[in-house]
Amino acid sequence: MVTIATQTPAVHTESKVPMKEFVRKGEPPTEDYREKLFELEAKGELEVQRVPEPIMEVETKYGRKKKIPVEHTWHHKSCGQCGHIPGYSTSIFWLHRQFGLDYFDPKDQSSCTAWNYYASSTSNSAAQAAIAVRNFAQAKLDGYFPLIHCGTSFGHYKETREEIIHHPELRDQVRRIMDRLKMPFVFPEEIVHYSEWVHAMRHRIAERQVLDFSNLTITVHPACHYHKLVVEDAIYDRELYDGQRTAIVTGLVEALGANAADYSTWHDCCGFGFRHILVSRDFSRSFSTIRKIERMKEEADPDITLTHDTGCVTTLDKSQFAAQAHGRNVGIPVMSDAQFAALSMGAHPYNVCQLHWHGVDNKPVLEKMGIDHAKAWGEFEAIAERIESGELDFMTWEDADVN
Amino acid sequence: MSIYTDAKYMDVPYEDKLKLFKEVKDDMRYDHNLYGCYECGICVAACPSARFYDFSPRVFAQIMAREDVDTFYELMNDSVWDCSQCYSCTRCPRQNSPGGIILMMRDAAVRAGLQSAKDALRAYSRIIYKVMSTGTQVAPDMLQPDFFPDWGTDVKAVAENLDVWRRAIPPETLHTTELAWDVSEKTRLELYMIWKLTGNLELIEGIDEGIYMILEEVMEELLDDNGYDIDDFENILEE
Ligand code: SF4
Ligand code: SF4
Numbered sequence: 001m002v003t004i005a006t007q008t009p010a011v012h013t014e015s016k017v018p019m020k021e022f023v024r025k026g027e028p029p030t031e032d033y034r035e036k037l038f039e040l041e042a043k044g045e046l047e048v049q050r051v052p053e054p055i056m057e058v059e060t061k062y063g064r065k066k067k068i069p070v071e072h073t074w075h076h077k078s079c080g081q082c083g084h085i086p087g088y089s090t091s092i093f094w095l096h097r098q099f100g101l102d103y104f105d106p107k108d109q110s111s112c113t114a115w116n117y118y119a120s121s122t123s124n125s126a127a128q129a130a131i132a133v134r135n136f137a138q139a140k141l142d143g144y145f146p147l148i149h150c151g152t153s154f155g156h157y158k159e160t161r162e163e164i165i166h167h168p169e170l171r172d173q174v175r176r177i178m179d180r181l182k183m184p185f186v187f188p189e190e191i192v193h194y195s196e197w198v199h200a201m202r203h204r205i206a207e208r209q210v211l212d213f214s215n216l217t218i219t220v221h222p223a224c225h226y227h228k229l230v231v232e233d234a235i236y237d238r239e240l241y242d243g244q245r246t247a248i249v250t251g252l253v254e255a256l257g258a259n260a261a262d263y264s265t266w267h268d269c270c271g272f273g274f275r276h277i278l279v280s281r282d283f284s285r286s287f288s289t290i291r292k293i294e295r296m297k298e299e300a301d302p303d304i305t306l307t308h309d310t311g312c313v314t315t316l317d318k319s320q321f322a323a324q325a326h327g328r329n330v331g332i333p334v335m336s337d338a339q340f341a342a343l344s345m346g347a348h349p350y351n352v353c354q355l356h357w358h359g360v361d362n363k364p365v366l367e368k369m370g371i372d373h374a375k376a377w378g379e380f381e382a383i384a385e386r387i388e389s390g391e392l393d394f395m396t397w398e399d400a401d402v403n
Numbered sequence: 404m405s406i407y408t409d410a411k412y413m414d415v416p417y418e419d420k421l422k423l424f425k426e427v428k429d430d431m432r433y434d435h436n437l438y439g440c441y442e443c444g445i446c447v448a449a450c451p452s453a454r455f456y457d458f459s460p461r462v463f464a465q466i467m468a469r470e471d472v473d474t475f476y477e478l479m480n481d482s483v484w485d486c487s488q489c490y491s492c493t494r495c496p497r498q499n500s501p502g503g504i505i506l507m508m509r510d511a512a513v514r515a516g517l518q519s520a521k522d523a524l525r526a527y528s529r530i531i532y533k534v535m536s537t538g539t540q541v542a543p544d545m546l547q548p549d550f551f552p553d554w555g556t557d558v559k560a561v562a563e564n565l566d567v568w569r570r571a572i573p574p575e576t577l578h579t580t581e582l583a584w585d586v587s588e589k590t591r592l593e594l595y596m597i598w599k600l601t602g603n604l605e606l607i608e609g610i611d612e613g614i615y616m617i618l619e620e621v622m623e624e625l626l627d628d629n630g631y632d633i634d635d636f637e638n639i640l641e642e
Pocket of ligand 2: 439440441446447460461464494495497499501
């Protein structure tokens with residue numbers, strides 16, 4: 001029979017260093033893609049768009065510093081955010097407007113089309129790279145630096161960067177396509193996800209915070225395509241998770257004074273699956289509720305789960321309805337870091353954050369935040385009625401900030 | 404001859420399978436996706452699809468490393484479409500990307516027009532049409548209770564109020580119902596040129612002829628309106 005010793009070990013040596021301190025030693029194991037891009041630029045192969053000043057610096061997985069622009073950003077929107085979670089994109093813009101930052105919301109932008117590619121493979125590397133470069137070229141021509149809203153666009157563009165750097169034949173194909181489009185071959189110095197901007201801005205957001213979040217418990221779901229695709233280009237911070245997990249989103253939660261709660265399936269995917277969420281949803285529903293939501297509920301019982309990507313918000317939120325009907329232990333409101341940050345600064349829950357597009361009932365957490373959701377919904381409906389009657393064409397930014 | 408007694412697709416000529424296998428090995432991304440395999444199973448532990456399907460990312464790395472052409476073909480038909488493309492498997496200690504191997508295999512399956520690929524994409528083709536024709540993948544008008552019956556009552560509320568609710572969003576680019584945002588005609592035109600120059604319109608022909616015909620008509624019309632001939636945009640990858 002095996003017995004488990006409960007007495008103090010006979011030999012015990014005190015650790016001379018704090019147990020959890022993580023010190024990065026040695027050179028990063030991966031190449032510096034910026035250097036490679038600058039080399040290609042020096043050879044005249046492409047043009048590298050520099051991150052505009054002013055710059056905020058953040059640390060990435062292996063210690064390299066990444067430059068995040070404060071403003072002059074070209075907002076590369078997300079299909080799923082704009083289409084199905086419009087308060088997500090609106091909150092990103094609203095935050096920029098609150099800080100008086102210069103940004104551009106282009107119509108000359110296509111989707112990265114990577115959701116489709118990962119779902120159906122009905123494309124190829126040359127098309128995917130050309131679509132990326134066309135968007136980047138347009139941003140350069142418009143005089144703004146790309147800020148990528150979607151986690152999959154972010155991950156896919158990082159993969160595309162690796163392919164462009166390593167494969168001269170691909171560069172040749174892209175160049176020929178761009179010549180036919182009469183556009184330059186441009187690639188940005190950094191590929192920046194909006195959540196990195198939110199992370200870098202988190203203390204400025206906290207300075208403008210008007211709601212007390214200290215009674216909120218938050219679980220974070222990090223997006224796979226943010227920190228698993230091209231792993232070195234994601235934000236890490238020694239102060240968060242001892243530098244062992246990406247600091248994204250959790251950094252914001254802490255800055256806003258809410259309690260970030262851990263759970264055992266933090267690293268797991270949300271179950272989106274690209275094709276699955278559209279045509280094989282039994283998988284997405286099962287995975288997101290059994291492996292993510294129920295685990296969070298049992299281990300942390302959070303008020304909200306926050307994430308920073310399109311598919312994650314959709315899958316984690318929308319999957320809960322059917323699970324609830326089956327009596328499962330679910331019912332956690334889901335939103336993006338941008339909506340959470342905007343709410344903290346007093347954004348309207350419906351006019352700006354557009355929470356009526358979300359599935360899980362978020363009224364209890366709005367109450368906990370001190371938001372009068374009934375009054376706010378009345379304000380939204382009053383504007384909607386004026387639009388319906390033809391009195392207003394649409395809701396303006398001024399209309400949105402009624403409170 | 405397969406090493407497995409219960410191997411499937413033994414009626415398919417070995418040469419046909421080998422051709423597809425070579426296509427995947429010749430993919431420029433191959434060397435970056437597979438460095439060998441310890442058979443440690445770390446990728447399986449991280450993989451969401453492995454929890455719900457008879458599916459293993461480890462097997463993909465192994466059959467490619469072992470050059471097991473028969474099993475490769477079996478996976479290409481029976482397993483590739485179960486992958487969630489999440490890339491949790493990049494935690495591999497050999498820096499493999501089983502998800503990347505699967506993406507290359509799917510690409511080859513679609514290029515070859517395999518029946519299994521057509522079956523996997525049948526219900527999906529309206530999405531292909533949406534993204535290729537509009538430049539945005541999903542649109543507000545797709546939020547219909549009959550397409551998402553499991554997403555709850557808010558989908559019905561969105562569908563019923565769609566036009567007004569879209570205009571009750573402050574950014575002007577979002578006042579759309581058929582597109583995720585207002586994509587300019589210039590951008591759609593450039594996107595169509597990219598699809599043509601990279602042979603992607605023809606790729607759709609091999610998967611879903613109906614969608615191909617509608618797409619070609621839409622693209623031809625916009626190109627024509629702007630003084631371009633669709634046939635002038637030859638597939639540059641074939642040269
Ligand atoms: S990419 Fe595919 S194989 Fe890799 S972990 Fe995700 S589902 Fe599994
Ligand atoms: S994690 Fe890598 S080495 Fe281990 S089984 Fe998977 S592919 Fe092979």
